[in-house]
């Protein structure tokens with residue numbers, strides 16, 4: 001009888017839990033809408049806590065509502081190993097983005113416990129607060145505050161469209177979970193492993209079940225506001241107009257031109273645009289739009305991002321414009337040592353791997369700033385994600401968690 005911890009991974013149990021969690025916020029189209037701090041997410045967290053207690057894990061929360069489920073090690077005073085991801089989704093999300101890393105972490109810990117072995121360090125499964133940033137922008141707030149990349153006082157004040165603040169809504173979650181012990185923000189950790197669906201097509205194309213993530217591409221985001229003047233659509237001559245939408249579209253076209261690279265590596269997106277007063281016979285007085293810019297090269301991210309304010313200014317026409325930078329995350333490379341050990345862990349249980357870069361952001365970005373961090377990708381069908389059609393196979397789910405379990409047990413024993 002083999003004595004590897006990964007032999008105790010139960011694929012059926014893993015899949016069942018993924019499906020169970022997907023019921024919280026399930027939509028008629030087979031997707032999931034489980035926004036951060038929503039009643040659906042609170043209910044999903046309660047289910048995680050229930051499972052954790054069944055396994056003898058110790059649940060806890062911190063002040064920004066990151067949720068931790070601890071398997072205690074033989075030396076509980078050592079900094080723990082963290083494994084996890086997030087369970088919030090986009091408004092039209094799928095079943096696996098984020099959920100896979102948390103439920104996979106739970107399965108890894110259950111496998112280790114079932115093997116009869118106990119790691120030296122405690123292992124915390126973590127569900128980070130607000131990774132998606134759909135209601136409160138930007139995303140990855142829980143891991144950003146945990147790692148002190150951003151300050152709690154600043155994050156707390158972020159408001160949604162209805163004027164509700166992060167603080168108010170986090171307090172609702174903490175009240176619902178008042179029986180859970182409170183952990184200090186940003187306690188010392190030995191390492192972090194995040195398993196996630198690829199959200200791309202490289203693994204599927206190569207027929208490889210597990211990806212060793214080399215790093216994350218850089219990202220900058222901005223909010224642009226164009227201020228014009230409201231006037232009558234019938235009586236205001238063109239020369240007299242200060243049409244905020246006309247200026248915004250001129251700015252948009254100029255930005256598209258500037259970001260258009262031959263290699264097709266720049267990722268430039270205006271995904272949100274709001275026109276006010278948004279009335280058919282009124283010249284628009286105000287436009288707000290978002291900019292999401294990404295690239296794998298630090299120089300390019302810097303250069304293109306720095307161009308944005310001047311392009312906006314040069315194309316504002318009769319209106320005024322303000323450009324507010326929201327986020328600047330340079331490209332990063334994960335620990336070479338952990339990548340090597342992840343590859344070796346997979347090899348010793350016969351799982352082929354390949355290295356690849358993550359084009360999407362993950363909580364692993366911020367953990368990487370404070371501890372050795374690794375990411376494991378599994379294939380997802382046609383690379384579709386942030387969509388109800390997001391799909392993975394039970395086999396890939398299981399293989400990914402087997403590799404996760406091997407690496408987690410190894411790291412927790414150091």
Ligand SMILES: [Zn+2]
Pocket residue numbers: 085086097098131196362
């Ligand atoms: Zn995710």
